[in-house]
Amino acid sequence: MRSTLEKYKMSRDKTLAPKVEAFADHHIITPPNTLRRAIRRVVDRDLDDPVARAEQALAGLSGEFKSWMRSECDRLADAHAAIVKHGFNEQTRSELFRAAHDIKGDASTFGFPTAGAAAESLCRIIDHAPDLDRVPPDLIRHHIEAIQAIVREHNTIDKAGVARELSSRLRGIADDYLMHVNRDRPDHLEAIAAPSIVPAD
């Protein structure tokens, strides 16, 4: 841990006045580069590889990924149950979106990329449906059940390519629905049709 004196020096450095250049309609501000202290020159033969070390540490966590994925699925099911019970409101919508969004972002890391694809499709419905109360309840339910099944039956259906097919079909149905209900909303149509910045695997 750093000493109090070091912390004080660091916070003092951060308050050093930045260089300010004034122009007609903007200022260019160059703050003092306090992070430069962390850069170190090493010999080209340096064998230390922090990325490899981190990948190894991540692999060490992989034994927990399946149980993490199950708990993410439970969270998604709970969020869906709240919507079935109370309908869509700001809180229930937000919880369902964040649960699906977390699976979308984390599933590939946890070894469940097809579950992530199905979760992405669900996120798109929540993001782009003009009125969530009018989304066919089965469309949402099928997404959630598919994600649960992909995780639960990971070792069987993923090998057979069923999981990929399931996610792909759900995405097709969801996209058809979204294109239809957004036919008069060009900004949403553009966003729905835009390619993802994450390359497909």
Place this chain on the structure above:
Amino acid sequence: MFRIDFNKLRFLVCDDNPHMRRILRTLLHSFGAREVYEAEDGATALEMYSHYVPDIVIADWAMPIFDGLELAQMIRQPDSKGNPYAPIIMLTGHSEKRRITMARDAGVTEFLAKPISAKGLYLRIMSVVAHPRPFIKTKNYFGPDRRRNTTVAYIGPERRNGGEAEILQQPSLMDKARVTS
């Protein structure tokens, strides 16, 4: 050849998902970081930002109370008593172009689309440490310079006026976000 001494950097990780926080903590510690503070929502993150004065913030977008975008906007207050210049790396499951633009306009320094990788995170940290960009203050923006190239063909309406400024040649935030491995 350069390396980063991660043990000289203080990180603030903001993510409501405990699994992702664990992964980030594991990666940062493996890189060599010792000081990694964690917040599970935007409000706690802002409080910790003021208290711990982190060198680098790594924030999720979707969080309760207020999200990562709002957190970035609150940090990027030019007249605040705190440090408005800390690099903010947005790590998010959002993967649409419009989201990158929104993050950039909120003052986010780097954008990293999930799924996370050790290399992607390391490169973003290396970028903010080794190649800091100047900040721009206009009537409606305060944050890192959004220009990353000198395209002479640009004819958009939002050019800055009043003199030549040095532009650091870097890949666009969009191109960098596409790098996932």
